[in-house]
Amino acid sequence: MAKKRALFVCGSCGAESGTWAGKCFSCGEWNTLQEMVTSAGTGASSGGRSLQSQTSSQAAKVNTTRLQTGMKDVDVVFGGGIVPGGLMLIAGEPGIGKSTLLLQIAASVANNHKVLYVSGEESNHQVGLRVDRLKANAKNLQLANSTVIEDIAASINSSDYDLVVVDSIQTMSSNAVASSAGSVSQITSCTHILMNAAKSSNTAVLVVGHVTKEGSIAGPKLLEHIVDVVLQLEGDRYGGFKLLRTVKNRFGSTNEVAIFEMQESGMVIVDNPSEALLAERQITDGSVVLATMEGSRPILVEVQALVNKTSYGYPKRAASGIDLNRLNLLVAMLERRTKLNLADQDIYLNVVGGIKANEPAADLAIALAIGSAARGMKLKQNAVVFGELGLSGEVRHVPYVERRVAEAKKLGFEVAIGPVQRANSGKKDKFLFGVRDIRTALNTFLET
Secondary structure: OOEEEEEEEEOOOOOEEOOOOOEOOOOOOEOOEEEEEEEEOOOOOOOOOOOOOOOHHHHHOOOOOOEOOOOHHHHHHHOOOEOOOOEEEEEEOOOOOHHHHHHHHHHHHOOOOOEEEEEOOOOHHHHHHHHHHHOOOOOOEEEEEOOEHHHHHHHHHHOOOOEEEEEOHHHOEOOOOOOOOOOHHHHHHHHHHHHHHHHHHOOEEEEEEOEOOOOOEOOOOHHHHHOOEEEEEEEOOOOOEEEEEEEEEOOOOOOOEEEEEEEOOEEEEOOOHHHHHOOOOOOOOOEEEEEEEEOOEEEEEEEEEEEEEOOOOOOOEEEEOOOHHHHHHHHHHHHHHOOOOOOOEEEEEEEHHHOOOOOHHHHHHHHHHHHHHHHOOEEOOOEEEOOEEOOOOEEEOOOOHHHHHHHHHHOOOOEEEEEOOOOOOOOOOOOEEEEOEHHHHHHHHEEO
16 A cells, blocks of 8 residues: 655645744745645556547637626626636635625526535525525525535536536535645645536636735645636725736736625626716815726726824834835935925825725826825826836836826816827827926926
């Protein structure tokens, strides 16, 4: 018989080690190595069978109709719909709306296809109550409760389901693995079993994944490598917009995003998020409208800055919606390249609506908001702002300029402030006022 040996796997990065250690040698995380018992072979080659191959043109001719979710933006995020035989993972913080969204998708697909919703966290009665609350009843939607992955795989292989939802992978366990549910070995084994069942039966499988307190997907990194699609549901769990973005997609682009708002009827697509985010805006000092991109979609959000003389020896910097390190870098650049004196000022920055403005194009809007709040001046014109700033204060080019400008025109803004248009960009847009550096922008567009 094959001998069993102990293998220690890091729950953070998936690195393997023959001995246990308090610190992972690969990623440096502490107390993440977990034991996984494996069988060591004798080294002799085992028998196999010849692979059945086909040409790439033959494989491409296979007609696979994608499953439509009934939500146009969600179909775009999936790359045009759910691919049969695909294994897809959706992750997010507790209470963000993962189960609600998947139940809505399952009910919509069940109008034309047979769907199975398997919950390892709730009973059928509890899921049924949520179905009634969301008014998501469908004749082809079946509910089941199980935590044994072999039973779920057998159901996928033996029935003609078109879509199976598993909620969640951390609650599933395999009879062949001795460790508890949620461990590295259990998550890896269960995901492999689901993948084989999905590919062999050509059934689409949607899996819910938990996240750690740092916001990363719980379990080994191998989990994300196995699945075909990784979706992240982000946003404020107590209000604001929820964003479904693609982290990995073998069937489409990773630059798409769907924006939702949680209501009593469930997750509702927001058709015009820019208008909703700016509905309660007050034009005052420290307020600047940023034209940012969520995937390939332009969104106008308000950036608010508050600058106040500090009462302590060390000024405070606080930011919501952008990286604090980026804010500190921009403040240092403003002090060095302009006449603003911010060394003894507390600076607070907020991006309204729970949107995270992590792209470099937010730099110019942030700098103008800080300059406006520090001087008590507001923008001369009803303008939107975008552009990346270098450490020398220069305004650099950013992608999707035409889409940002078009969104600003649609909502009735007078001008867009951004980088100088390139000479080879074709027809110049008079709506876009190009600035070369931050000093020019502050001196040109701020007034009392």
